Amino acid sequence: MKIDKATLQKIAHLARLDFEEAGADKMVADMTEILDWVEKLNELDTDGVEPLTNMSAEQNVLREDEAKEPLSHERGLLNAPKKDSDYFRVPKVME
């Protein structure tokens, strides 16, 4: 599967990542290679095989609806790059 530059741009936008334009060709090549490798899986006959959505065979891992002690406000905010005494602060989203 061939990745083109438009797809690369779209994926970068969706991941909110910037990249150096100079590296674009290499990235296109790498991504194509990765996808080709994954493509190999299509050679397997999976007719009648249900998709595997979870690596364990467990089902119905459920929790009773009980509220427990929350994480403390201070610890919750501890690792935030920017905060005030109440809130997480992030770059302005709306003008």
Next chain:
Amino acid sequence: MLNQEIRDKYKVVIGLEVHAQLLTQSKMYASDPVEYGNLPNTNISVITLGHPGTLPVVNKRAVEYAMRMGIACRSEITRYNIFDRKNYFYPDLPKGYQVTQDKTPICRGGFIAIKTKEGGEKQVSLTRIHMEEDSGKSMHLEGDVDTLVDFNRAGTPLIEIVTEPVVESSEEAYVFLQEIRRLVRYLDICDGNMEEGSLRCDANISVMLAGSEVYGKKVEVKNMNSFRNVQRAIEYEIERQILAVEAGEKISSETRTFDATTGTTISMRTKEELNDYRYFPEPDLSPLVISDEWLNSVKEQMPSLPWELLHKFVNEYGLSEYDAQVLTDSKNIALYFEELCSQTRNYKAAANWMMGPVKGYLNELTLDITNFPLKPAQVAELIELVDSNKVSFSVASQKLYPLLLQQPQQKAIAIAEAENLLQESNEDTILPIIEDVIAAWPEKVEEYRGGKKGLLGLFMGEVMKKSQGKADPKKTNQLLREALEK
């Protein structure tokens, strides 16, 4: 302005997406509490904040609440459920994805019946109901360089109810939402409060020439935080689209936001529009399988539904369709009435008390029936006093009832005795009053005896006045006729 003639050329097609916050104690995938109005960032956990290495665990009650809704809407309940990640970046979504259900919504199909303007019934078909988690809240304060984020709401369990594109007007959308609110309240799964955001609605709206086979491009309208605003936003959007089509413009598929101050919708076309959610199965949650046994136990615990109570009120209590409708409008009123009917056999009187004096009091003080000072047994006692002719209905409702409301710990009969409100049906007490009245109005008595039978009302009124409303009207009427015709 759009004239009616042009408008009538178009058919309106609306699909609604309604989010309801579930009334659980804890969050959808974590045990931090769900509470409204706490200090910012206090109902949080490492799972809610999306810290690496944490694992979500599904809240069993949230699943059961979603099942309740599906059962009430006659949806098919999906037995094998998985969860999916919906990927997008927004600061109030800490993980960078929302855990939702894409491929296997817990409920499929079904419908919600609404009353139409013409008095008929319309079944609004549902596409699906699925479970997901709410986001946090972002605040964009004027003059602040940053956006402030509060994660208390993040992870709150939601169901999203999606209708087929079968809603045909803003009024229908309004009625449908009210019906959803009534239903979630009856089911005890959501408080149904649109203003506080526990019930939210987005609308997909398009217009097409009547008779056309081709749907118009649909526009999604968000941010309508009251029932009235949903109606206003849809109404505005229909007009905008028809005017645009009439002017030869193309409608583009887009998301618009409703501005309640101007009553208009505004395009939100931003880079966010380019989102591609890239759903994939959530590998952190194991499949959820609903057995017959589990489904049956949820069915057995279903609270009474509005139409079940309506049916009972009409068929068992002999109420009119209209009265039953009014009494089942609110769940708490219906349950109070149910309780009242277990204490009296006079269901018609019970209905009249509910719709008259009781509702009057609640409306005047804007109280919910759960704060009504009288217990159903006390209202039943008032009914009994009237039925046994101890007080007249008018004295009971206009004198005794207000007094009882002021001293609800008292027995109604005790108040009636203390306030001298008991009805007089003793001939020895009533007859002297009748004689007085007859003596006071000799000319009228002559006219009556001459054939002007309509004057009976005047004499009745006089006797009642002199007895201070206490004379038993039936007895008085009988004695009065006898006295006049002597």
